[in-house]
Amino acid sequence: MPEQPELTIQGWGPGGSRVATVREGLDGDEGSLELDTDPDLAGALPRAARRHLSRELGWTPRSTPPVRVSEIRIAPSRLPGDVRAAMAALLGEENVATDRESRLRRTGGKSYLDLLRRREGDVSDAPDAVVSPGDTDETAALLALCAERGVVVVPFGGGTSVVGGLSGIDPDDRPAVALDLGRMASVRDLDVPSSLVTVGPGMRGPALEEALARVGLTLGHLPQSWEFATLGGYAATRSAGQASTGIGRFDELVAGLTLATPTGVLELGHPPASAAGPDLLGLALGSEGALGVITELRLRVRPKPRTATYEGWSFRSWAAGLAGLQRLARHDLLPDVVRLSDPDETRANLLMAGGTGARVLRGSLRARGHGQGCLLVVGWEGLPTLVRARRRAAASALREGGAVRVGRKVGESWRRHRFDAPYLRDRLLDSGLLVETLETAATWTALPVVYDAVRSALARSLGRDGRPPLVMSHVSHGYPTGASLYVTVLADRDDDLPIQQWLAAKREATDALLAAGGTLTHHHAVGADHRPWLEREIGPLGVEVLRAVKQRLDPTGICNPGVLLPD
């Protein structure tokens, strides 16, 4: 099993070691890691991009480094000694840790707010201990113990949440433990004829892909957090991956799972399909640790694709791009990977790419009237004959919609850099920028309205001296009925009140996207950050239904009380 490196405490990337081996394992790519190896902003951003940002945002690059990890002060553990002893008796002494390093590494996730706090040295949300059960029974016993003794449990997989999913907030301020899934991180069974693999929840994508590759199989779920996120985390947050348009959201890859709760164990899901009552598996997916802990997953795998083709297309405008995708969608012609950047993101990507190739491409697009256009990256994977037929049919539909093909280099470049953004973010945070993302989804009819609403709200909230923030958007997943919208925002950071600055912007953007018909989140989950809006999406009675389920499974409310359900 390949090493599963832990994330650094204050940002993205493995603590100390290079991640190159893992990433090269996926595509056999070379030369994709330039952002990791150059420590300063000048290396992270081409000069043109830096100039562009300064000009657009009124931002002066400045040094805003994090405090040293060694200077971070952590409060003493509040876990009562007898509880600690009972846990050690249950799990073994070596699986109950209260040392500084263990607790720091399981403090919060990787949202902009998390990073701001960690960079300032604030670890007030650190768990009081880190406990590591080895199987379902130990997890269930641990949860029962915690329920009895009033200890909050926050499941910890890769620690990659970007919505405050690991905040550990508890209205009763009880001691809290991070339940680390690292000991349940292996392949437990492989049923090749049924295309099913059974795994522990702490396993990560790279390790699973390596195991599957040996028998010619793949899971294929590739979110941006792929290097660090765990399979259990994908299930708990209803993750989507970069190829989800083709192979489905993570929800659709889960054929079954085991959920340990304080009141017992649920075995859910019956592949291939059942009509025996409401779907309880769907209640565990997206439960974010608030109903219990996922201790096993049965996942749908598939043969490794025999061919994979990535290419770029360009549309003259955002409206034309959306119309083009919608046309593909309704005829079931969507590629496996689809990513349509709006004009702002397209321009930024071309600037970021730097080099001669990008300059030539910019010139060529301008010459064709696509100077303010939108780049579309598509990826096709599978059996060569089918990929050929699908690509041909889609190409003809795209051309009818006014798109022009810009070749494979754009597609391959995207693919090489598909996991880079969070690394780059750390560099930008070092230089006085606000950098955060948000995402939603909407029907094809509502999507343009949602897009405008989010941009306006962010501009209103983050504009300074008449200069709006840089808001870059793309469609990242397509469906017959609509698409997701992923938004990256850069602004000059308010060095005095950076957290408040973002909270205000997030509030305005979320209100706006919900009012326009967007979903609260397409694939980042609720966490702590979206809790105030959950009722707007599922209604007060929907919240009450979830509460009734939680009350049955977790009557003392020890399971990740800071997420999902509003106070």
Place this chain on the structure above:
Amino acid sequence: MPEQPELTIQGWGPGGSRVATVREGLDGDEGSLELDTDPDLAGALPRAARRHLSRELGWTPRSTPPVRVSEIRIAPSRLPGDVRAAMAALLGEENVATDRESRLRRTGGKSYLDLLRRREGDVSDAPDAVVSPGDTDETAALLALCAERGVVVVPFGGGTSVVGGLSGIDPDDRPAVALDLGRMASVRDLDVPSSLVTVGPGMRGPALEEALARVGLTLGHLPQSWEFATLGGYAATRSAGQASTGIGRFDELVAGLTLATPTGVLELGHPPASAAGPDLLGLALGSEGALGVITELRLRVRPKPRTATYEGWSFRSWAAGLAGLQRLARHDLLPDVVRLSDPDETRANLLMAGGTGARVLRGSLRARGHGQGCLLVVGWEGLPTLVRARRRAAASALREGGAVRVGRKVGESWRRHRFDAPYLRDRLLDSGLLVETLETAATWTALPVVYDAVRSALARSLGRDGRPPLVMSHVSHGYPTGASLYVTVLADRDDDLPIQQWLAAKREATDALLAAGGTLTHHHAVGADHRPWLEREIGPLGVEVLRAVKQRLDPTGICNPGVLLPD
């Protein structure tokens, strides 16, 4: 809107009028209705098939007609006068019916047990009244009234349940009303760019397809009950249709719905996708009226396929057939319609077909060593270029698996007769036969074991004088991880204790298929008939979770208390 004919009280088919117009609307077929127009068994079964059945089952064809409908005695309505008046004040006098005909027509469903009872003149499960709300608000108000006054509510769509879904059983023996959905049966909105149609739950497939065809769209959900079942019923029971392998189960076609409950209204589902907590839409799907009443549905539609090709293939054996399908499944090469008959069903189908064509086919299959073989019907629908590529790739995989193509006639014949079986059943019931179906699903690995287990159990339970029943099976839906198994059983009926005869067989078969790893039901739902086994599928804690949800939405237990949850 086309007429939505009601089912006859004691069997299948419209009460009095021919259904031909509806069925011809779908395929433009001719000559598919011979079974409707000939009243006697000789017309329903070719001579060879009749001889075959007599010989195999030790069955002597005999006349076992139902009692006349006019002779059926129904108990007086128990609905208290003041409750009736309150309902009439809410819905209008014309929408609260207590007359004999209205109540008889909403008594039970169409399982073998239902038909036995109705044919014997037993309507002890008749509702005390039939109420017809016109919208969500009226439905919610009605449910609140019923909760207050202790009146059980059984939603009634097409009345096609085959698992006792409309039994109306109530442990407290309170008065019961059938909540007829017939007034909520129209298209309410059509969002063409988003491929979404909003409909009332009482609408049926033929009416919706007619409305969609006008704008070049289709829903494409075609279960055997298509002529009579309602869209709300599909959602409430997690239906699958004959093309579900291609377009997905009904679950996957529901983008959203409104559920009126005694404690309020839930608006569920956010197309195209959301990660905001557990999937509450999935709790309403398959809720079988036990949580409330579905009053609106938002469904995913698609362009009418530009081409449709149906054809037959033959495998030398059941094992080879399953292996062939599994190979298609794992490479995502499954056709849109897939139906693999086992040797018993294949032989019966060829006998039933009669005529020269079938004789020639039988001879040709014998000559190729497929005399005990399995017929596979496949259907491809969609864009011609893609259908061509998929068919070609699948054909090559099928040939590698030893299958031989037997041409389009077999496929087209299946398609012409796709809705015939329930009509034929009535004729067989008239002649002293037991005729019933059951269905399950299993992973590709478990499927052969489940198949053997079900056949053995039915043979054990229904065999007589050393002669086993005729058990005919087919795979009706394929998935990457497994497939469904649909079993039709014919036996000499025990004229003295026909209900007990089937209850014993059903019990043995269900115990066996669950022990072998099958699901309790693949697409018929739980109803009253599967309640005793629900806990075996979802576990005691799973049942408790459902109870907690029901308690929150329906605290007085008036919503279809006879189904889904065990006593």
